[in-house]
Amino acid sequence: MACLFWDREKYQLIDLTLPIQPFMPDIVGHVKMAKWNHEQGARLNSVPTGIDPIDFPPGPPFYEYHSQAWEELTLTTHIGTHLDAPWHFFPTTENGKMKAKTIDEVPLEWCIGNGVVLDVRHVGPGGLITEDDVKEALKKINYKIQPWDIVLIQTGWDKKWGTKEYFENHPGMSREATLYLIEQGVKVMGIDAFGFDRAFKVMGEEYKRTGDKNVLWPAHNVGREKEYLHLERLANLDKIPKPTGFTVVVFPIKIEGASAGWVRAVAIVEKE
Structure with a gap:
């Protein structure tokens, strides 16, 4: 029986994945x-x-x-392009009502869907991506988030891959921006930076300056309240020709009881 989905004449694949390579020490473990x-x-x-x-x-x-x-x-499960499972955020989710899923428990149906690229490249180094930034990006492409969309946050930080700055000064999502996407029905979202939150160094310096613990991993900590997953270290979002109208596939490697899994993230785009 012929495959009803794939037509190599009609579609092209865009690789959204960074390589795993032992090129330099990594904050979360040297390969x-x-x-x-x-x-x-x-x-x-x-x-x-x-x-x-x-x-x-x-x-x-x-x-x-x-x-x-x-x-x-x-290597750790958080090296390279990977999908963080709810278990990474906390042992429970939905304010303690549910056990958080490990990566092998994540339904594959969640990991394929309609893709949406939100361009927030105007957010500077170490900047916080706000709910207004997300809403403005949606307004620019005249799009309303649909349930089960897979939202890809484009910071452009993948272009710094292999540099010290890639790890130490990237922007990241705020609690409010993350919650906003979840409230629209998004289960999986991702970013083309080292982490979904701001850089470790940036958060640490703000905490030492303010004493406010809420500045530490605010987007990750949303997972304690709401079940969701996010991708880190995506790449090549600029190669997707249109911000909507494509399919994203982000199946994680099935690692028993793990907090994350490596992903070969791919955008499936209809040829013009």
Whole structure:
């Protein structure tokens, strides 16, 4: 039976995902990667099979290609483009009425939907994205949020990927902006910055200056009151040709009992 959904002549895929790479220390854990080439893979595979690596196909003189290359990674679930589960925010949600879902408990139906890009690139470094910023972005594209839309917040911060500033000075969502989207029926939202809230350093400095604990992860803490999920470290939102009228797919890797899962985020766009 032919696939009723996919038509490569009609649609194009836009990758919204940053790579996982051990390029520099990360605030939430340095990626460690060990690589085995084809010859090393042959030696590893020879142990469980009980076969001399030289006997692996395709045979001499291609000894170094006798088996498969492997990689081994040590990393957190919050490295790279990922989806934060409600469990990441707090053990319960809906003001204690529900156990918070871990990433393997998140329904896949929540992770595919109509995409909406909200351009808030005017918000400066370390800035707080307000409810008014969200409403103004919607007004500019003449769109009303629909239940189950997947809203993508465009800060443009993905262009700083690989720099110190990417981690230390990005803008983030406010409590009010996050609640507003949830109240419109949004279950999944995301941002093209390191985190959904402002940078750790920015929040920390404001807390030390004001003593107000409400400045610490206000968007994350909304998850204690309302069940929702958010994506962090998206990329290439500027490559989506229109802010609406496309489909977003953000299926997370199924990790038992985890607070997040790595995602290959993709926008499915109809070709013009």
